[in-house]
Amino acid sequence: MSEPAKSTRIPIVERVLEANDQLAEGVRAELTRRGIFAVDIIGAPGSGKTALLETTLRAVKGRRRPAVLVGDLATRRDGDRLAKWCDQVVQISTGQGCHLEAGQVRDALKEIDLSNVDLLFIENVGNMICPVGFDLGQTAKVGVFAVTDGEDKAAKHPYLVQEADVILLNKIDLLPYVPFDRAVFEADVRLLNTSVPILDVSSTTGAGLDPWLDWLDRGLAGERASNPMA
């Protein structure tokens, strides 16, 4: 191969995910305008995200106006489960995609009557790595960990821990039966994120649900306070 006659380095400097980020900002602007508190729920497959949502939806029924977007590689099973507790559920099938992207959220929101929503739950694809770096236009990120997955999951997923606005330690009812060193888990979380609340919950027994519901209430109140027109 011959040397090129000219080789020019062109400096650019822009975000690789600029297109996704712009779509996310559009989603965020719309949700903010309507005073909707939107959470992106991120956790491993089997960490209990859907069960947690079922329990949460049951608890806020009649008191809040939730909507749910749920991402999965395949099947509508999660969407069907959640539809028992919530009128507005949209299943997003990502096919090969290991995470949701802002364009999918924007399109799914077209199927929702946003004038009748105050809480938007976005259940991401089960994965603790890929979803973290893709802005969806959410207000807050929720990191879901399960005691059955072991205490080292936080240390192994620093991006999720650092980005999370709240960490839910799920399946806390199984703590007597599985080897999980909660002190190690918390110490690892604290090294990466000094301020994130860690809430112990059990979707099965409902233990620890109130602090989580309070956190959602405070988030919604904050969203409304930041936009008195909503």
Place this chain on the structure above:
Amino acid sequence: MHEFSIAEALAARVLRHAPERGRVSEVEIRVGALRGLEPEAMKMSWEAVTFDTPLAGSVLLMDVRPWTLTCPACARVWESPVPFAECTCGETAPRPTAGDELDLISMTVDEDDDGDAVAEVPAAEPVEPVEPVQPKEAAR
């Protein structure tokens, strides 16, 4: 495997900036350690995504930024490829911090012809090496 999605997004950005003449031979990105991008997976994804496109054969250069560890005991600050490491003073829990930048930094365009085509490439803004990126309408 978020590397594939990121490679797709990157190819779209590069094509947006690539001049009409010449061939993109190198693409340079800067990646914060928080992103957890696997360089080998990223290069494989780049090859797959650019296959049979004008970017085929281009080399992806990754500047992966390290973690910064700060020792709470002796205040030593150093860079590390991993977030958890012991300090030389024996402290076992230095605090890890890292960025999550994921930036297209530059592309290199080769021209085989003599002529002015390269000079017609509009110059982009000068590189700010450290600061986070502001989106900008860049050269086409």
